[in-house]
Amino acid sequence: MYDIKVDESFFNDNQIHDEIPQDDFSEHIPVEDSLTAQQQTLLWNEEHYLRIAPGEDNVPQSLLFDEHAEELSFPAIYLGQFRNFRDGVKVTPFMMASSELRRSDRRAVTPLDMQKVIEISRNLCREDGLNDEPEVQNVANIASEPNPFQNLYNNPLSEMNSDLRLAVLNKLGTIAKKRENLMPNTEFYELMRMANDKQKELLLHVISNLLNPNRSPFQIFFTGPAGCGKTFVIKLIMEIYNRYNENDGCCNSYIACASTGKAAVAIDGTTVHTALKISLSRLLPLSTEVAHQYRALFKYVKVLIIDEISMIGAELLSQIDSRLKQITGDFKTNFGGLDVILIGDLRQLPPVRATPIYKQQKQKIVGPILWRGFRFFELDQVMRQANQEFSSILTKIGNGQQLNDQELILLESRFVTMQEAEEKCPHGIRLFNTNKDVTKYNNRILSTAPNKTTSIAKDVFVGCTSAEQTAFVRQKLYKMSLIDTGGLPYETVFVPNVFYMITTNIDVSDGLANGAVGKLVHLEFNDEGDIEDLVKELIDAEKNNQNFVSRTARTHSRFTGSRETLRLVKENKPGSGFGVLGNVLKFVLYEVEELLKQHGHEAIK
Numbered sequence: 086m087y088d089i090k091v092d093e094s095f096f097n098d099n100q101i102h103d104e105i106p107q108d109d110f111s112e113h114i115p116v117e118d119s120l121t122a123q124q125q126t127l128l129w130n131e132e133h134y135l136r137i138a139p140g141e142d143n144v145p146q147s148l149l150f151d152e153h154a155e156e157l158s159f160p161a162i163y164l165g166q167f168r169n170f171r172d173g174v175k176v177t178p179f180m181m182a183s184s185e186l187r188r189s190d191r192r193a194v195t196p197l198d199m200q201k202v203i204e205i206s207r208n209l210c211r212e213d214g215l216n217d218e219p220e221v222q223n224v225a226n227i228a229s230e231p232n233p234f235q236n237l238y239n240n241p242l243s244e245m246n247s248d249l250r251l252a253v254l255n256k257l258g259t260i261a262k263k264r265e266n267l268m269p270n271t272e273f274y275e276l277m278r279m280a281n282d283k284q285k286e287l288l289l290h291v292i293s294n295l296l297n298p299n300r301s302p303f304q305i306f307f308t309g310p311a312g313c314g315k316t317f318v319i320k321l322i323m324e325i326y327n328r329y330n331e332n333d334g335c336c337n338s339y340i341a342c343a344s345t346g347k348a349a350v351a352i353d354g355t356t357v358h359t360a361l362k363i364s365l366s367r368l369l370p371l372s373t374e375v376a377h378q379y380r381a382l383f384k385y386v387k388v389l390i391i392d393e394i395s396m397i398g399a400e401l402l403s404q405i406d407s408r409l410k411q412i413t414g415d416f417k418t419n420f421g422g423l424d425v426i427l428i429g430d431l432r433q434l435p436p437v438r439a440t441p442i443y444k445q446q447k448q449k450i451v452g453p454i455l456w457r458g459f460r461f462f463e464l465d466q467v468m469r470q471a472n473q474e475f476s477s478i479l480t481k482i483g484n485g486q487q488l489n490d491q492e493l494i495l496l497e498s499r500f501v502t503m504q505e506a507e508e509k510c511p512h513g514i515r516l517f518n519t520n521k522d523v524t525k526y527n528n529r530i531l532s533t534a535p536n537k538t539t540s541i542a543k544d545v546f547v548g549c550t551s552a553e554q555t556a557f558v559r560q561k562l563y564k565m566s567l568i569d570t571g572g573l574p575y576e577t578v579f580v581p582n583v584f585y586m587i588t589t590n591i592d593v594s595d596g597l598a599n600g601a602v603g604k605l606v607h608l609e610f611n612d613e614g615d616i617e618d619l620v621k622e623l624i625d626a627e628k629n630n631q632n633f634v635s636r637t638a639r640t641h642s643r644f645t646g647s648r649e650t651l652r653l654v655k656e657n658k659p660g661s662g663f664g665v666l667g668n669v670l671k672f673v674l675y676e677v678e679e680l681l682k683q684h685g686h687e688a689i690k
């Protein structure tokens with residue numbers, strides 16, 4: 086049980102740990118020889134003992150009696166100057182030090198707000214289970230009301246049972262993925278055989294855990310350089326969970342998600358925020374209805390798989406933990422008793438404005454307890470055949486290893502001038518260090534375009550009571566940065582046949598995620614000459630799901646394009662609208678409803 090290995094000697098009487106005879110490790114040197122050797126040193130001979138410590142026998146003065154002990158102990162405060170006090174004045178070291186501190190640093194003049202200090206210290210010292218911000222903790226502790234339909238769910242003979250379950254799950258939209266058919270056995274075994282040693286170790290660990298009748302939830306983090314087969318393993322893990330887990334055949338036994346929309350598309354999942362309804366600012370409790378929907382879904386969901394973990398911060402991990410606790414109702418176990426598998430390469434992009442996942446959160450002195458519960462696996466063999474040499478160079482750079490001459494030559498051969506880039510790769514994506522440079526580049530492309538359409542945001546200001554107020558708000562709005570306006574610029578230029586990148590997640594299940602690139606192929610105008618619709622041809626469209634098909638069908642009814650052509654703008658419904666704004670490399674599409682929530686103003690078009 087404890088993997089204790091025994092051999093024959095264990096059962097014999099022979100003492101295998103007999104004391105080692107002293108002679109075995111002490112050298113046999115005759116006494117006379119050793120004395121001669123010592124006599125030959127410079128420090129000692131038969132007549133004379135050399136004294137090498139002149140201070141020997143001098144007893145050092147006790148700190149208590151040394152009148153300059155304070156100055157000597159803190160040279161930075163006293164700047165090497167001894168202090169004299171008037172006769173009769175009794176000064177303790179503490180009084181001296183605080184007086185010096187006040188003299189050198191004015192902050193020390195104000196008496197400390199001890200209550201505040203104690204409060205901060207207490208917050209810092211709280212245990213992890215208690216140290217979430219109050220609202221996160223509240224969310225974790227909110228147990229849902231009993232589900233009125235529970236009896237119906239539990240009754241397997243009820244005809245309504247599966248319909249009802251489906252209807253409830255439908256409400257969760259893309260989060261509840263209908264279970265795909267399992268792979269044929271031969272294909273599954275073939276893939277398992279293909280896995281290399283490290284991949285196999287990880288996969289077998291997952292399988293053995295699932296098959297263990299006394300299993301307890303486990304958390305895994307696996308990592309490795311680009312091309313080491315992370316996605317390959319994720320796909321197999323998904324299959325394993327569906328295969329070896331009790332399931333009603335309705336939904337998958339896993340929820341797959343990623344930190345970004347683009348990464349989510351790669352594993353056919355959604356973003357973490359969407360999957361667990363975590364808003365960007367803070368964690369709000371789920372409504373009773375939604376909590377029930379999640380519980381219906383999580384009846385068979387056993388694992389949460391999160392890809393591109395490097396971009397997820399410690400705060401978000403704690404929110405995920407709280408949310409899962411709320412959903413499963415198990416508040417005592419990490420992640421509500423679910424398996425959690427994190428995948429990513431921590432040398433890649435760190436989270437934006439957040440603490441990396443392995444560090445302790447701000448305001449917390451207790452370490453990253455959640456993170457410490459993860460078992461670590463490393464896949465180190467690059468399996469990707471294409472560009473193997475180049476990819477090994479990148480891995481070496483990531484590991485901080487030195488490149489050899491040949492690798493340096495290969496790396497340097499990839500450098501091109503701006504001019505060469507224009508010639509060889511006019512539609513390649515350019516990366517710049519700052520937004521300012523992006524805008525500059527985009528403007529240069531736009532200014533040379535012959536047929537461009539400029540679209541100006543039509544802002545409607547509500548709640549202003551006078552013209553001055555409106556003018557003031559308008560001026561303020563135009564000065565706001567793109568971050569403050571939810572990515573909506575004031576002016577956008579549209580040029581057909583130019584490549585645009587979507588910079589927000591419109592529909593991750595459709596591949597319309599932040600980062601998807603496509604060519605603008607068609608613009609439609611209304612009677613007032615404003616852009617009403619636009620059509621984009623996605624470069625990396627490989628989706629073939631329901632949403633994509635219906636969206637494409639809608640597109641084709643009005644515009645004949647290729648199979649990958651998508652109309653990006655939703656129908657303009659009364660009471661809502663659409664926002665279409667962006668620039669050449671950044672293309673933003675917002676629904677006004679969402680904008681109104683964020684900024685209290687309406688920006689149409």
Ligand SMILES: Nc1ncnc2c1ncn2[C@@H]1O[C@H](COP(=O)(O)OP(=O)(O)OP(=O)(O)O)[C@@H](O)[C@H]1O
Binds near residue numbers: 279
């Ligand atoms: N054991 C294997 N046998 C054969 N091919 C494999 C194996 N593992 C991975 N591959 C192949 O290697 C390529 C790279 O794998 P994969 O995309 O899973 O790597 P990755 O770590 O996710 O890469 P990235 O970090 O760039 O996304 C894929 O074509 C995959 O099919």
